[in-house]
Amino acid sequence: MTMKTGAVRDLFTAGDRWWADPRLRPGLVITLGLGLLALLAPVIAPGDPAALGDAADRLAAPSGSHLLGTDLLGRDVLARLVHGSRVSLLVGWVSVLVAVLLGTAVGLAAGMGPRWLDRFLMNTTDAFLAFPRIFLVLLLVSLTTPSLLLVMTVLGLTGWMGVARLVRAEALSLRERDFVASARGLGLSAWRVATGHVLPNLLPTVIVAATLRVGSAILAESFLSFLGLGAQEPAVSWGSMIQQGRGYLLDGWWLATFPGLAIALTVLGYNLLGEGLRRRLDPRGGREGRNE
C-alpha cells in the first residue's frame, strides 16, 4: 500500500509548482467544483427538479425566480441541471473505473506474462476494437430495458481496450528495467513482481488515461440519454434535457443550451486535468532518473 499511495503523492509533491500549472489548476477547479456540485445537489439546487409548475410558469425564460428558465412542464432548469450532474459524473466515473480495472488487468497480464498469453489477449483486444464502440453500446443497451446501471456496465465493457494497450506497452518497457530483473533475481513470484513492482510504476499512466476517459464517458452517456437509452424519467440527465429541448431551439433556447454548456465544461475540465497530469508525469519520469 505504501507504494501505491506514494505514486499519487508524488504527483503533487514532485515540485511544488502544480498550482500554477495553466492546465492543472483550471482542470482541478472545474472537476472538483463539479464533484462538489453533484455531491451537494439536493442542498444546492433551488427547489425540486421534478416539481411541476402551473401553466403560467411553463417554458419561462430565465428570470429572477428561475435563473435558467423552466421547461415544458414548468420544472426549474437550474435544479434539473444540478441534479443532472450527478448522473453524468456517476456514469462517467463508474464506467471508467470498470474499463480501467479490466484494461489494466488485461494489459498487465499481456505485458508481463508468457508470450502465448500476450498473443491471445491482444488478439481478443483487437477483436473488440474492430467493432465501432457506439454501435456495440447501442446494440447491447437496446437488447434489454435501458437503465443507468446498464449504461455504466456497457460503457465499461467496451472501453477497456485502449487502456489495455497502453498498460501493456508500459509493462513491456518496465519489464526490461534493472529493478524488475532484480526482483526476479530475488526469487519473487511473477505475481509479486507484476503487482508489487511493475504496477505501481504504471499508476501514473493509468491515472492519466482514466482521467482523460471520463470526459468521453460523460459524452457517451449524454449521447445515450439523448437517444432515450440512458437515464429514464424521473431521473434527469443532461443528455435527456437536450433531447427534450431540441425542438424548441428558437422559443426555448435555454432548454438545450445550458445542459449543452454543462457537458462541454465538464469534458473540458477533465481533459485539462488529464493533460495537466500527463505533462507532470512524463517529463518527470524521464528527468528524475537522470541525475545519477
Added chain:
Amino acid sequence: MSDLLRVENLHVSFPGHGPGREAKVLAGVDLVIGQGEAVALVGPSGCGKSLLTRALLGLLPGDAAWTGTILWRGEHLRDPRARNWRQVRGRGMALVLQEPQTSLNPVLAIGDQIAETVRAHSGVSRREARSRAVSLLAEMLVPDPAEKANCYPHQLSGGMRQRVLLAAAMACDPDLLIADEPTTALDVTVQREILALINRIRRDRGMALLFITHDAELVPLVATRRAEMSGGRIVAEFDLDLPADKAEVQDTPSGESSAGVSTPQSKKMNPVLKARNLVVRYGAGMMVRGSLPQRTGAPVDGVDIDLIPGRALGLAGESGCGKTTLARALSRHLVAVGGTLELEGEDFLATRGSRLRHRRRRVQMLFQDPAGSLNPRQIIGRALSEAAGRDDQAQVADLLAEVGLSGELAGRYPHELSGGQRQRVSLARCLAADPRVLIADEPTSALDRESRNRILSLLEKAMARRGLALLLISHDFGVLHSICDRVDVMYGGVIVESYRVAERSRIRHPYTLSMMASTPASLNRAQRWWSDAGNDPQKFRGPSPVGCPLAGQCHLRKSHCLIELPPLVEVAEGHYLRCPEVGQSGPSHFIDTL
C-alpha cells in the same frame, strides 16, 4: 584581453524543496575562458557541472532563478529568449552531451539531422546543407561519410554517434565547444578516439573547449587548465603542461595498489558456480558448425567459468563482446542454449518453477546503472526487507550498516539518494538475499572516483565476510586489478586470455594488450608497443565473425587465424591463452605500471 567567456559570481537556485528535490545550486561561480583555451572542469557528481553548462547556454529549467554576470565576447547575456543569446547558442557556443543515443532523433537519418543544424544557422539550400553535413562527417573521421549520412542512429555504434554529435556541433564553426562528459558512456578504446578527435578539431579550428568530466584521468589529455568544482563553486584552478605527449599521468586512481587485496587464500575449493562451454544465442538463428572449431557468432560462444567462494574473477572486454549476456546467463536471466551450468553441484539450467525461484537467490546481480536498479516507487527499507524475505527492521539496519549507510535512509525513496548511495543500497539488497555468488556488471562506470573506490572496498569486505564468489565485469583494468584474483578477457563471445592478477606481467594476447593500451594511465609505453607493431589503437573494429575474433586486425595473424578458432591453451601455470602466435615475445615492460 581576448576573453571569450567570462562568468562572474553566478548563482543559480531552485525554489521550494520538497522531499524529492536535492538542493541543486550554483553558489557563486567564477570562470574565464580565453580564445582557443582548453579548460577541464572536474568535480564529483552533484557539484553542479551540468547545471553550469545549462546556465551558460541560457537553458536552465523554467523554475530556476539566477543572478550574476555572463559575458560573451564582452557582451552581457541576460535574457535567455533575447536574440543575442540565441545567436550565441550554436554559433558561438556548441554543446555535446554524454548520451549519444538520446541526443539524436531516432527517426531521422543522421545526415538530415546535421543538415538541419546547418540550415538553422545559415540559410543555405537543403542540398548544400546536406553536402556540408557529409563533409563534416568526413572531418570527424567517419568512414564512408556519404553512406553513413543515410544511416539512422540505431545503426551506429556509440563512438560513431558521438562523432555525429560533434559534427553537428561543428556545423556552425563555434568558438567554444562545451563537452559535458562526452565519453563517459563509451568504451575505453572509443573514448581515446573521441578525445583525440576533439583535440584535433580544437587545434585545427582554434576553438576553445570546456571539457566536463568526473574522471580526472582524462584531463591532461585534452586540457591546459583544470578547474575543480565542488558544492556549486569553483574551488581551485591549476594550469597544466601541454597534454598528450607527456609522461604518464601521475594521479592514476585506477592503478591503485593491489597490495591491499586480502581475499582469504582458499585452497582449491570447489567452484560454487561452474559453467562449461556455455552458449547463449538471441533469436532463432542457427549457424552451422563445420568440422573445424568454429565460432557461430553467438554473443556467448563456448565459455567456461569457475566461480570460487572467497575469490574474485574479473571479466574484461569492450561492450558488445558478450560480457553482460554471459552475466545474465550465469544468473539465469537468460537461458543458455548449449553447455552446462551448475550451481552448488546442481544443474542450474534444468531448474525451473518454484525451485528456480528459490535457488536463484544464490546468484545475485549488481547492475551498472544505479538509477535503474531500484524501484523508484519503493521505499529503501521496504525493498531491503522484501529482498531478505522477512520484515525485520533490525536486519534492514544491519544491511545498511554493512554498506556504510545510515539507518535513517531506510525511510527514503531512491531519488532522494545520490548515485553512489543508490549503488550501495543495490548492493545491500543483493546481500539481503544471502547469496553465494555476486555478479557485479560494471558497477563502477557510472560513478565518480570516490564512490567507485567505496563500492570496490565494500565488495571486497562482503566477499571476505560472507565467503562470496565475485564475478566483476568491467572494461577498466585498473578496477579489475585492484580486487580480482584472476581476470578473463572476453572478445567475440569467447575468452581469449585468462591470467592471475598477481602474474599480470605475463599478459600477452594482442587484444588484451590493445585494451590496456587504451587506458590513459598506461598511455605511452603500451601505445608504443602496439603502434610499433603497425597497429593503430584508434582504429579498433568489431570482432571477425569466423576464426579468431581478433584476426581481422591483428598484426600477428597467419592464414589459419582467419579460419579456425585457436584453442585456449595453458601456456604457463595458471595462465591461459588463445593465440598460438604470441610466443615468448611479451611486452612485459609496461604491464608493471598497472
